[in-house]
Amino acid sequence: MMNKFMNWLSESFAPTMNKWFSKPWLAAVSSCMQKIIPFILTGSLIYFYNVFVSFFPSLPDLSPILNYSFMLITMIVAFMMANQCMEKLNHPAYTTNAGIASICVLFMAVTPMGENSDSLSAFMGNLGPSGIAVGMVIGLFVSAIFHLWGKLNFMADSSIPDFVTGWINTIIPNVTCLAISMILVFVFNINLVNVILSIFMPISNILSTLPGFVLYSFVMAFFYTLGVSTWLWGAISTPVFMINIQQNIDAVAAGQAASQIATSEAVFTLAFITMGGVCCTLGLNLLMCFSKSKQLKMLGRVFIAPSIFNINEPIMFGAPVVFNPMLMLPAWINSIIGPIYVWFLMSTGLLNIPEKMIQVGQIPAPICSVMVTEDIRALLWWALLFVIYIVVWYPFFKVYEKQKLQEESQQG
Structure with a gap:
């Protein structure tokens, strides 16, 4: 019985799982998680340093390093998710542009509304670790738009100079991403942060038990x-x-x-x-x-x-x-x-x-x-x-x- 189980694991289950996890979208998510580790570790080092500060108050305050690295982790995730998706989906021309577009969409989604609309602290707070799931989802959304557009090969055989074609092929998915986000946020007044976090809440509730x-x-x-x-x-x-x-x-x-x-x-x-x-x-x-x-x-x-x-x-x-x-x-x-x-x-x-x-x-x-x-x-x-x-x-x-x-x- 044990031999049959091991044969099934090695010959069927494991190869299937490895093949599944190597698919571009899942590989991109995994790669994104690895890419953000240095920024998480930067925050970890400052928290570790602050342990010594509690014993030696005269040590310098290094909190700006924390605030402008780890405390912007959601923005970093949004960029890196789109960047890695474009890399794994074989769209090298979009790796940077999709990442920047993802940040733009994220800023639109997390901008405080109502009485906190002018609050920088509220805006920065939305870019912290509690919003990592938001950055992931927005990065995937932007990647999907850029991927669909990239598959069209628009103006691939055009006589227009390549740099102009490149501009057009960046502007259109950029506008599409931002327009969809604008409609959701400013027309339908949907709080994308709350919506996305609510999707993750069941996972959070289970994992926290x-x-x-x-x-x-x-x-x-x-x-x-x-x-x-x-x-x-x-x-x-x-x-x-x-x-x-x-x-x-x-x-x-x-x-x-x-x-x-x-x-x-x-x-x-x-x-x-x-x-x-x-x-x-x-x-x-x-x-x-x-x-x-x-x-x-x-x-x-x-x-x-x-x-x-x-x-x-x-x-x-x-x-x-x-x-x-x-x-x-x-x-x-x-x-x-x-x-x-x-x-x-x-x-x-x-x-x-x-x-x-x-x-x-x-x-x-x-x-x-x-x-x-x-x-x-x-x-x-x-x-x-x-x-x-x-x-x-x-x-x-x-x-x-x-x-x-x-x-x-x-x-x-």
């Missing part, structure tokens, strides 16, 4: 063991995680307690759910370092350095965990244990809920665990979870080790 939190972790790990990149899930999680961490930041600023557990900080920076990387492979790596198998011991010691920094592509594809039935199952089990463990600790007050946007996931644990929670108890809870992960890995690893020892004895 314990079952949704666990499901997200499991799905990410499941597909990773099939060789499918974890970046693909950023389109679902990033908008929700950004909104949730911003709610925690705002709550603390208002003198209230942080309450949103489902954040990137809790999944990645904390290094509990992703201890050693997605699938919690640090425990496996440690077992490999002391294996009786010469091959596994050598690989374990090679892979341990990146694992400490929560980078586990080497062990996932080199051990391998990917498509290895003996190691896939414990990876799935740990992906369920981790989020339940974190949710229990944070919901019961045994571990602080992250209240700062720190998404630097390559800081070794448990240093990052204490840093992101500002809670020394994280040391104890990290160590306990590490032991639990090793216990889960151990029986499966020993079976795999036995197989490797047999192979080595036959080769010797």
